[in-house]
Amino acid sequence: MAIESHKIHEALNWRYAVKRFDPSKKIPSVDWQTLIETLRLTPSSYGMEPWRFVVIENPELRAELRAASWNQSQVTDSSHFVVFLAKDNVSETDIDQYLQRVANARGTTVESLAGFKSMLMKNLVKAMTPEQAFQWSQRQVYIALGFLLKTAALLKIDSTPMEGLDPLRYDQVLGLEGSGWRTVLAVALGYRHPDDAYQKHKKVRFTADEIIQYK
Ligand SMILES: Cc1cc2nc3c(=O)[nH]c(=O)nc-3n(C[C@H](O)[C@H](O)[C@H](O)COP(=O)(O)O)c2cc1C
Structure with missing residues (x-):
């Protein structure tokens, strides 16, 4: 309720x-x-x-x-x-660790999240100063x-x-x-x-x- x-x-x-x-x-x-x-x-x-x-x-x-x-x-x-x-700061290592947790939680593979990874890299790592x-x-x-x-x-x-x-x-x-x-x-x-x-x-x-x- x-x-x-x-x-x-x-x-x-x-x-x-x-x-x-x-x-x-x-x-x-x-x-x-x-x-x-x-x-x-x-x-x-x-x-x-x-x-x-x-x-x-x-x-x-x-x-x-x-x-x-x-x-x-x-x-x-x-x-x-x-x-x-x-x-x-957000680093590639942070993103890799996160994607590993997503894969574990949802029973999928890190490889299947490659598109998500490049978006995260672009928006959080490359586009931002610390x-x-x-x-x-x-x-x-x-x-x-x-x-x-x-x-x-x-x-x-x-x-x-x-x-x-x-x-x-x-x-x-x-x-x-x-x-x-x-x-x-x-x-x-x-x-x-x-x-x-x-x-x-x-x-x-x-x-x-x-x-x-x-x-
Ligand atoms: C991000 C934030 C920081 C605040 N810092 C302080 C603080 O350091 N000390 C304090 O007594 N009140 C602090 N306040 C309380 C606000 O002054 C109070 O929330 C606001 O005046 C609205 O009143 P109310 O929360 O009593 O409804 C803070 C509130 C916010 C949201």
Whole structure:
């Protein structure tokens, strides 16, 4: 059965970007598995999945990252804190590995995917500088962000999408330099503190008429 529309509306109005988490509340493992599955099933351009998600459990690392995030308390006080990474280049090896996975999953051969390979090589390797490839990867990462925020809301789990951080410092703290992966953003997940005033703020959004056009 499809989820009822009013439940989606309710969840999307209930969610807000939490400023203060209740540090005593932890996401149950069954819900955490659903959140992970949401990240895993996020679609990406060509299916390349140019992302990694780093769950920061170590409190010392969290404290270091908080210092690199305008001292925002969500970094240390949320139940789960996830850093989203994007790939900073796409190589022929990446494409070959991907095609091998497609062949394995779908019971076909890599040879039968030769046409797909030349398209991927043309569009992702030859046509893009490393910086353009990173921009492309980042766009894919934002799809995962959207998926995660919405699933969390449906599960009544609070979240904060966070771009208010220094990605280069994150890369240093996480030892990513030269790894082919770069920090894009982070998401804090958990439960709102009852005293977080932001939960009472009215949503500021355009009306549908202002942003949706029918032609
Ligand atoms: C990509 C992105 C990055 C954001 N970065 C931060 C952040 O670093 N810290 C924060 O408190 N809120 C952050 N926000 C929250 C936005 O300010 C908030 O989503 C927006 O004002 C709409 O309000 P609402 O989410 O409460 O409905 C971010 C939101 C998005 C989508």
